[in-house]
Amino acid sequence: MSTSRSYREFAKSNIDEAIRLALAESGGVKARRALSRMIWTVQGRSDLLRPARHAGRSDAEMLRRIVRGLAALLGFRASWLRPLEEWEPRGERARGVFSSLAHHLLANYPVPAVLHAAWFEEAGYWAYRQQHWFHHVGMGRSLRSAGFPIALTRRMAHEFSNAPAHVEVGFALRWAEVRGLGGSEALANAVASTRLKREFLGQEFWRSLIHLLLNARGLELGQITPIVEYLYHQKFAQRTVIIGEDTELSIDPPRPDLSIKGCTAASLVRRAREWEAERRPEGPVRRRFAWDRSGIREFQGDRTEGKAWTIRELLDSDDLAAEGKAMKHCVATYTEFCVKRRSTIWSLGLEGPDGRRRLATIEVDPSTKTVVQASMKCNEEPDEPCRSIVREWASREGLTVEC
Structure with missing residues (x-):
């Protein structure tokens, strides 16, 4: 052959x-x-x-x-x-x-070369958006009205239309943004090489960072990626933690309200280094979150045949995880609401010499003192005995029942 x-x-x-x-x-x-x-x-x-x-x-x-x-x-x-x-x-x-x-x-008109690769993307929403931009521009419409995740000025649109054909569209958008704001090609390449070529949430925040970098003196371009990683993980990145024995939970970033107003490039480099030094290995970590009592009193009924109805406030994430696992529902996801005092979670059960049997989980809004929901195992509606105990407890504590 x-x-x-x-x-x-x-x-x-x-x-x-x-x-x-x-x-x-x-x-x-x-x-x-x-x-x-x-x-x-x-x-x-x-x-x-x-x-x-x-x-x-x-x-x-x-x-x-x-x-x-x-x-x-x-x-x-x-x-x-x-x-x-x-x-x-x-x-x-x-x-x-x-x-x-x-x-x-x-297309009736030439489309910038960087958009040609839109057709080679893996199928999905991001690919479809890029292909829509190709068609939009090919019909003679403006780059500035294409619906990019970055609002382009005329200069940015010009830079984008001349971006190299071989780069990703996200890279080209960030590159054009920095160039359009007056940044050097080296700075534009450095910024566009970070996760910002695919992260567009919080565009106003990232634009403020680019302005800071434009005015920085003596900043090594190699420090830009660590700065972006630090800011992203502090302000935007959801974290996965393990509570209880093995319940995985997604929680908000540590500092969602983080602002860089008043910061310098040097201070951000220092913070990024400190964060990196303290950073734990990737993957879920074991955490326990605790919170104070709400001020609403717990409930204990009279004992009958050695058993008593009780309603106990759950005061940490391990308690929520155990409740969720035993009752087969998602109450563990209320951890952050409890930490931020937007919700309180209670466990209704029967207690006796042989221990406590969980019967229902209750949510109370602490700001309005309202019982907003109650459910038994697998999110079943509470039976009448449980409803009766909830009403008795609510009456004692001045709570409104809406469930």
């Missing part, structure tokens, strides 16, 4: 595998047929998916991206401007040929 034939067969196997994977992920029978027809048409009109183009340099991942891109273009079929069968391929490299197809189907 000749070497060239071997290369072609290897390329063909990679193409076939890329097509097989795309068809398997395309959904129902109609979707698979539509994608198959599109692939056949593309193969008939171009060498984009022919072994001869890829022989000797076959890149399996690039082939998967191309076929994934065809499926994405098919998803915009309702917006196609021209028939697929009228496409005249242009470009030498595979990305250029694909770009000519995307322009043929969805």
Whole structure:
């Protein structure tokens, strides 16, 4: 077997595998047929998916991206401007040929090169947004009205339209933002290389950081990533902790109200270093959160046959985890509400010589002194004996019952 034939067969196997994977992920029978027809048409009109183009340099991942891109273009079929069968391929490299197809189907005007890769993204919301931006700009509409997660000035839009074709769209947005604010190319590359190329929540906060960095003197660019990581984990990152024996709980970041007003780059570098030195290994850590009593008294009824009805306030996260596990519901997720005094949780049960049997879990709003909910195991509605005890306790403590 000749070497060239071997290369072609290897390329063909990679193409076939890329097509097989795309068809398997395309959904129902109609979707698979539509994608198959599109692939056949593309193969008939171009060498984009022919072994001869890829022989000797076959890149399996690039082939998967191309076929994934065809499926994405098919998803915009309702917006196609021209028939697929009228496409005249242009470009030498595979990305250029694909770009000519995307322009043929969805654009009347040239689209910035950085947006071409939108069609190669893994399927999902972020990919769909980028593909929408491609179509928006291809129809002659402004970059500034595309709905980017960063509001672009005219200068930023100009920088974005000239961003290198090989970078991610998120990177290009951050890069253009820094350049548009007057930052050097080196600073723009440093900022866009951090998690800010994919984190756009809290844009006003991150814009204030960029202004601080623009005015910093003597800041080493290598310090920007540690600063961003420190600020993100303090202000935005949800944390997973373990309470009780093995209950995992997602809690708010340590300092959601963090502001950098009055800070300097030097002070942020120092804080980032201190945080990194104290940082625990990645993964859930064991935590116990405790809070003070609410001021509402607990309940203990008269003993009958050695047993008494009781209502006990739960005062730490371990108690909530144990209650949730025993009662098979999600009361453990109320930990932060209890810490912040937005809620109080109570356990209703029967106590006797053999111990305590949990019967219901109660939530009371401490600000309004209102019983807002009560539930038995698996979130079942309380039975009448439990309701009667809740009403008696509420009457004693001046609580309103709304459940």
